[in-house]
Amino acid sequence: MNAGQETATNPEPCVVGVDFGTLSGRAVVVRVRDGAELGTAEHAYRHAVLDRELPDGTGLPPDWALQVPSDYVDVLRHAVPAALAAAGVRPEQVIGIGTDFTACTVLPVLADGTPLCELPGLSGRPHAYVKLWRHHAAQAQADRITALAAERKESWLPRYGGKISSEWEFAKALQVLEEDPEIYHRTERWVEAADWIVWRLCGTYVRNACTAGYKGQLQDGAYPSRAYLEALNPGFADFVTEKLEQPIGQLGGLAGGLTAEAAAWTGLSEGIAVCVGNVDAHVTAPAAGAVEPGQMVAIMGTSTCHVMSSDRNETVPGMCGVVDGGILPGLWGYEAGQSGVGDIFGWFVRTGFPASYAEEAAALGRDAHEHLTALAAGQRVGEHGLIALDWHSGNRSVLVDHDLSGVMVGLTLSTRPEDVYRALLEATAFGTRTIIEAFETSGVPVGELIIAGGLMKNALLMQIYADVTRRPLGVIGSAQGPALGAAMHAAVAAGEYSDIQAAARSMGKADRGVYQPDPERAAAYDRLYAEYRLLHDYFGRGANEVMHRLRRLRAEVSA
């Protein structure tokens, strides 16, 4: 008997979680009692990521990454009914829906939530679209935001490890003001996609505490002041009061009831609980059962987010933020990350996978990643003679600089694709170790590492992370960690659990210590890591500004 058949006769309450990722949305139907995942479905965004041109062919400069908001609604229309059907669950059994989103993924809308890119005459204007989290073209604005905050000793700056990212709400909004003032002035609300989708579901705009804190610089109940914003750019002075401020909803809180329109899209019942929005990485921590201080969850997919709660509030260099209750109520939530991980492996597969390898992989029934991984798996540590920097999508922690780029040292005429691939896997592990060390040297202990996300299927990568970090690695017990986490928050919003910790105890899943560090390999990796840190500091901390010079040259030439 499959899960669907089982539940067709079982009236137990269920919740739906929807995870809005970089390329697709995934819905999962979850049983409230024990977190059993009864059915799931995925819907790819029709426009994926717009990084070269708009749908009408208007070209985009380098470092842009946009999305089309109607693609998100299509996920509600397609993935949710398909997940329900796969689960064999009747709509009346579903008592709540929760969502999570990539972040900071942010869009300009009118006061009623209409996206500007849907207005007549604006479909050819890049700044009218959603700016995806990995839109990195606001680095110049981010640099000014950081420099001015440092100069004025703004109290919120240390909460972000001393640097504000170009990925976040203020840098992206300032870019709109400075590059397309008309779009800026027509923007009535500058809204996280995480909140926009909840707005679409329940008709109420509630700003979630997670993105407000991590991406919107809301600390101790206040945003950056008007005087600070005015000093950045006089036209930006009223950004907070005019376009950003909104009542804050706590994670797991009730945003409203499902509207008739959204009930028709999803096939769910009108009026069921719609949970306050949340972020993909942050919802995954309770899904992996990580509700104790010091349990770090790394959500490894196209990028990696490291999230951890702690009872200590310390300044950790290059944090994406420390937010009170930012992951779990009552604890300080820390977020760090790497902007490119699976994306870097994907880039190499697209550009460095020869036809002869593709033929061999096809004959063996492997995809390109599986083939390169299998070829690289037999190597001893250091055998390929390579060391790489994992900055193909910039550096999010601890340097917080998206104008940095990738490096590969040690290439020879005998270097093979699997050597480069393995060096890239290792580089991302060194990036994670750099982040863990930043926590520990700042007085925030990291006890345990639990991995979630699509990359946990790569056993070689997991073993490399255990060896490089010298930590046992656990893995989440779900292929849909974020969607499960979103569903768990929905169960809290629907009143089935008193808080997310209680939901995590019944619904969260992880297998602890699946990968153990090997002392010999760990020692060999220490030597390579020392080389990584040399390159990291040399290219990343000002000794050699070549990466920035190359960016400028590229910008001049493309202009």
Ligand SMILES: Nc1ncnc2c1ncn2[C@@H]1O[C@H](COP(=O)(O)OP(=O)(O)O)[C@@H](O)[C@H]1O
């Ligand atoms: N076997 C593999 N080993 C390493 N990387 C992989 C493998 N298969 C896919 N990838 C990479 O994983 C990423 C997708 O991860 P996933 O978790 O599915 O997506 P997302 O981050 O959007 O949720 C892609 O960037 C792809 O290049």
Ligand SMILES: O=C(CO)[C@@H](O)[C@@H](O)COP(=O)(O)O
């Ligand atoms: O930055 C965050 C969360 O703060 C993520 O949404 C972002 O890295 C995107 O994550 P994915 O790689 O799509 O899983």
